[in-house]
Amino acid sequence: QGTRDHPPAQTALRDRLLAAVVACFKRHGAAAIDTPVLELRETLTGKYGEEAKLIYELQDQGGELLALRYDLTVPFARYLAMNKITNMKRYHVAKVYRRDNPATTRGRYREFYQCDFDIAGQFDPMIPDAECLKIVHEILSDLQLGDFLIKVNDRRILNGVFAVCGIPESKFITTCSAVDKLDKMPWEEVRSEMVGEKGLSPEAADRIGEYVQLHGGLDLIEQLLQDPRLSQNKLAKEGLGDMKLLFEYLTLFGITGKISFDLSLARGLDYYTGVIFEAVLLQQENDHVEEPVSVGSVAGGGRYDGLVGMFDPKGRKVPCVGVSIGIERIFSILEQRVKASGEKVRATETQVLVATPQKHLLAARLKLISELWDAGIKAEMFYKKDPKLLKQLQYCEATGIPLAAIVGEQELTDGVIKLRDVATREEVRM
């Protein structure tokens, strides 16, 4: 349940998608690492908050207690700490496992690919953070998924907002998770959840509402830096200062047009400590709609400066920032698009079918195809002694093989082959 087999056409399309993402990661100088699907259970414990119940555990068959990895970020942090690495730019494309309620039509599975790019190390502020946003911008542009928006916020700004609105620190995380729902429900509902379930005072909730419904660019950052309450808060001030720097770098990259500083962005995971971001695709339903409609998140990430330290015996910190591309959702979109366009994705790359028009020519086919393979040409033949020529040509049409190399008795005598262009039916002897 919640897993699936990928048949050839799907696998070919997914490989194409992954190749585009990996090409971008390599363009930014990242190295690949590979870590096991199995992790010690204790490695995953206490890293995912409430989501921990979704971790797959292995049966105790003697030896270590194991679990399947839940994401690629925690294994990366474990890898850095174990190997005492304090400086690394890496990508990792691999499957992760979550015992979630699958919603396969919306591209949510229990086994799914993640494509992660992370920069670890102590650097000058916001330079690696800006590169992560540039990467999201490049990938979504390269894949031609249509219009998109990258929302950016900072956990320090959010916590600052909560503090100046009179929320006790013990309620920051739960307030954060309420704010996180603003992309799915209107403010009124989030507010009543805050006041009801979360036990915030109506006044505090209203004060929060004034902030978290704001979004904009440099102007909004400047405005909040002047805000009489926020500017008094150390964390918020730091976050806003860095946000301003980030926008300067994004301006140099020329990508601010698709970036929105959005105070409603909170993100689920506990381990973020600074900048957070999330990319959504926008769908212009029709010309009457004024605001573009979001069709869901396709990339996200942020800064997590404390995670590596959790794995170091001495608690030594390695600051990290990273991005995860939501490949499964993008794949669903591309697949629907391919289906709608009627485009046929070839599952193989075969260039030529070696065919014979008469009986008793298997030896000739075997000799020729062997020569082609040895010359690096992608070639197939029928596994029958005496196949019919028509069937061989129909197979080319059905599977998209562009050429047929035909050896008949005459060709064998003349020491040539007949090369046929399957689409045009043109033939040349060579």
Added chain:
Amino acid sequence: QGTRDHPPAQTALRDRLLAAVVACFKRHGAAAIDTPVLELRETLTGKYGEEAKLIYELQDQGGELLALRYDLTVPFARYLAMNKITNMKRYHVAKVYRRDNPATTRGRYREFYQCDFDIAGQFDPMIPDAECLKIVHEILSDLQLGDFLIKVNDRRILNGVFAVCGIPESKFITTCSAVDKLDKMPWEEVRSEMVGEKGLSPEAADRIGEYVQLHGGLDLIEQLLQDPRLSQNKLAKEGLGDMKLLFEYLTLFGITGKISFDLSLARGLDYYTGVIFEAVLLQQENDHVEEPVSVGSVAGGGRYDGLVGMFDPKGRKVPCVGVSIGIERIFSILEQRVKASGEKVRATETQVLVATPQKHLLAARLKLISELWDAGIKAEMFYKKDPKLLKQLQYCEATGIPLAAIVGEQELTDGVIKLRDVATREEVRM
């Protein structure tokens, strides 16, 4: 235990190796499929004989009882039966899981890659089987691993031998597993295991010994086809007839020089029903040694005509033949070779480092690198505001980046950059 992290240089080398193997599979017209790491426990039950105890099981957390896949062959057979596919050429490169005693120095792990190519379908005899051997030959040649030998046998010939030597059918499998040890121990020891542990009569063991120590080519096949005892056995006759056909096809492929019909080859798994084969690397220790020494199996496979039927509710069979490349052992060999040669495997593909020689030029670097990325050029820069030029150039040398694009104050004024060849130290303004 028995798993490992792959650091960047290892991952880069392994990706190179996997790319060579996949290129060969694609050259032969195979399509890729992907199946989940998780399988239902019942899917794996009863497929691996004694090895079943090595299967990793997941904890019962509610819902289905799951296990980690043990190989890629059983999931492939399950995939064919579930989707009622009777005809397919597919490859699959993925990790499999075995709770084995790890022997990491010899490349044996609990999590490891398999690279499988299989042909499913009802075809004329030995044509797909011959292609599998051609693939092993191509891959081992492409990888330049040194001299190798592909041993070939047929389960039907082995069973025929056992029958004419007076072994009861109930002891075929256990006798087979004794024969399988002939590559690791001398005949005398195998014989005493047969007579002792397995309870065969000394006469029967001696008769088996006469056969299973034979190896050769077409001549040996002809000789056995004339053998007064074997030629009376229906299974053996069928197997020998097909072996002769196989050698004819391999002759057309021009690869019989590295193929040996070897009656001692038995292979461990239960599900083989016809041709079996295994490739070993040979090491010419020095000129005094007459027989080349085997350094272990690097590929293996065979025909399994009954496996798909085990997953079909009506037991409909789909004949299959396939090959699995022992990528981990090959990887160990390549890694040792790289280490010995002192070759440095680059972990990244970065073409150019964007560098600045003075302070206050971060904006210039960010603008230039953004242009390079957008033009598809693999570029890196330091995440510092004011890095020293020397450090930037040393980084190029350490990581193998061939070019540095330097923007100083003068270059900025003139609207040019200075492109430096890191190895030769030549510089051009452009």
